Amino acid sequence: MKLTIIRAGGIAGIVARTELDQQALPKSAAKDFAGEVSRARLSDQPPPPPDVPRPDTQLYELNLEWTGREVTARYTDDSLPEDVRLLVAWVDSRPERVESIEL
Amino acid sequence: MGATRKPTRCSIAPPDLLGRLAVEGTPEQREAATCALATSAAMRSQRAVMGQLGRRLNIRTGSLAGATLETGERLSVYDNQTQGRQFLPGVLVRGWEAPAVVDTSVNQAYDGSNATYEFYRDQFGRSSLDGVGMELVSTVHYGVGFDNAFWDGSQMVYGDGSGRIFKIGALTSAIDVIAHELTHGVTEFTAGLVYSKQSGALNESFSDVFGSLVKQHSLNQTAAEASWLIGEGILVPELGAALRSMIHPGTAYSGDRQPGNMAEYVNLPDNNDPRNDNGGVHINSGIPNRAFALAAIALGGHAWEKAGRIWYEVLTTRLRPTTQFDAAAHATIDVAGMIFGEAEQVAVHNAWKEVGVLS
Numbered sequence: 001m002k003l004t005i006i007r008a009g010g011i012a013g014i015v016a017r018t019e020l021d022q023q024a025l026p027k028s029a030a031k032d033f034a035g036e037v038s039r040a041r042l043s044d045q046p047p048p049p050p051d052v053p054r055p056d057t058q059l060y061e062l063n064l065e066w067t068g069r070e071v072t073a074r075y076t077d078d079s080l081p082e083d084v085r086l087l088v089a090w091v092d093s094r095p096e097r098v099e100s101i102e103l
Numbered sequence: 104m105g106a107t108r109k110p111t112r113c114s115i116a117p118p119d120l121l122g123r124l125a126v127e128g129t130p131e132q133r134e135a136a137t138c139a140l141a142t143s144a145a146m147r148s149q150r151a152v153m154g155q156l157g158r159r160l161n162i163r164t165g166s167l168a169g170a171t172l173e174t175g176e177r178l179s180v181y182d183n184q185t186q187g188r189q190f191l192p193g194v195l196v197r198g199w200e201a202p203a204v205v206d207t208s209v210n211q212a213y214d215g216s217n218a219t220y221e222f223y224r225d226q227f228g229r230s231s232l233d234g235v236g237m238e239l240v241s242t243v244h245y246g247v248g249f250d251n252a253f254w255d256g257s258q259m260v261y262g263d264g265s266g267r268i269f270k271i272g273a274l275t276s277a278i279d280v281i282a283h284e285l286t287h288g289v290t291e292f293t294a295g296l297v298y299s300k301q302s303g304a305l306n307e308s309f310s311d312v313f314g315s316l317v318k319q320h321s322l323n324q325t326a327a328e329a330s331w332l333i334g335e336g337i338l339v340p341e342l343g344a345a346l347r348s349m350i351h352p353g354t355a356y357s358g359d360r361q362p363g364n365m366a367e368y369v370n371l372p373d374n375n376d377p378r379n380d381n382g383g384v385h386i387n388s389g390i391p392n393r394a395f396a397l398a399a400i401a402l403g404g405h406a407w408e409k410a411g412r413i414w415y416e417v418l419t420t421r422l423r424p425t426t427q428f429d430a431a432a433h434a435t436i437d438v439a440g441m442i443f444g445e446a447e448q449v450a451v452h453n454a455w456k457e458v459g460v461l462s
């Protein structure tokens with residue numbers, strides 16, 4: 001299972017990518033990761049984006065790949081569900097994550 | 104307060120009914136109910152409720168005839184204590200005319216908002232973002248390691264930065280970034296430029312223009328002396344020196360894709376993909392940014408005296424929400440002639456020619 005988080009928009013318009021592969025995690029953390037992912041319910045219909053986009057709002061895309069399947073969900077900072085925010089924060093706290101800037 | 108509103112729109116009704124209408128009613132009922140809720144309780148305690156209601160319903164509570172935000176105070180700063188969106192604005196840490204506090208971010212947000220407020224007042228006779236004295240509310244320490252600062256439709260919000268994109272603490276340190284964000288509020292209350300493709304790039308460019316002017320004014324720089332950089336020194340050094348260069352678009356940091364000429368316009372779709380930036384609003388703003396910097400340098404002296412006057416007049420009186428680059432360019436030429444004269448008109452026209460928007 002691999003999660004890719006894209007954070008873009010914002011005042012800079014920079015596209016930042018954060019990846020975390022479950023295989024890179026120690027056993028107990030891998031289990032926690034699965035729990036965080038399942039709680040975030042990325043397969044659910046995401047909340048609709050605002051009718052009027054707000055300037056410099058941070059935009060999110062989360063892509064989850066597992067056993068040949070994948071799901072992609074997009075959110076704005078306004079619409080990001082709390083459990084997705086917690087998943088992002090959990091990934092940000094893991095030293096195994098891989099960060100890059102998309103150019 | 105609220106004196107210019109039609110009396111029928113702010114009716115008196117029980118709060119529970121108003122609350123239900125504000126969520127479930129028709130758009131007109133929602134606006135009227137929100138307005139009534141706003142005016143029926145003390146401003147200070149209502150702020151968090153109104154902000155959250157506005158975000159939830161996707162309406163601009165700040166634009167409801169100043170019903171929520173005209174408090175008679177110029178500005179105030181709150182601490183989100185890293186708790187995120189559900190805890191906006193947070194805890195009041197420095198009210199208007201209160202002395203500086205220990206927290207540098209609070210003081211920077213206070214001083215930057217104040218400098219922006221005074222710039223608009225002294226240079227253009229504008230009373231705050233809405234023109235009628237709206238209080239400038241700022242919240243610092245939003246979220247955890249959050250790499251952004253933004254105007255949310257009713258207040259300013261600053262993250263601390265993660266140290267991976269923005270230096271920690273840097274988002275409140277750049278006065279041009281603060282003025283950039285507050286100018287999004289001015290644009291919202293005036294031209295209302297739609298945040299997509301060319302009109303969105305114009306929206307971004309006006310924020311960079313007045314962001315840079317507030318900084319130049321604070322340093323008393325002439326157009327020739329200015330760096331024309333936006334957000335200098337706030338990115339981590341590995342990424343680069345600044346977010347954008349108005350005079351040399353595309354050179355500010357290692358991933359800077361801004362064009363400085365219409366021939367290199369980046370035609371991205373506005374399709375909800377975060378990579379496409381609402382149709383390239385932070386990318387193609389390089390073209391009108393460079394036109395402004397060239398015009399300001401050609402006009403000489405302090406950029407806010409002539410070029411800034413022209414661009415302000417255009418932003419607040421000449422644009423429609425869907426205005427494109429060429430129409431904005433013609434408006435600046437027109438206004439240059441109206442306020443100043445033929446020489447200024449020629450200088451502005453030449454700037455737009457140099458960036459390939461006009462021939």
Ligand SMILES: [Zn+2]
Nearest residue numbers: 055056307310
């Ligand atoms: Zn902006």
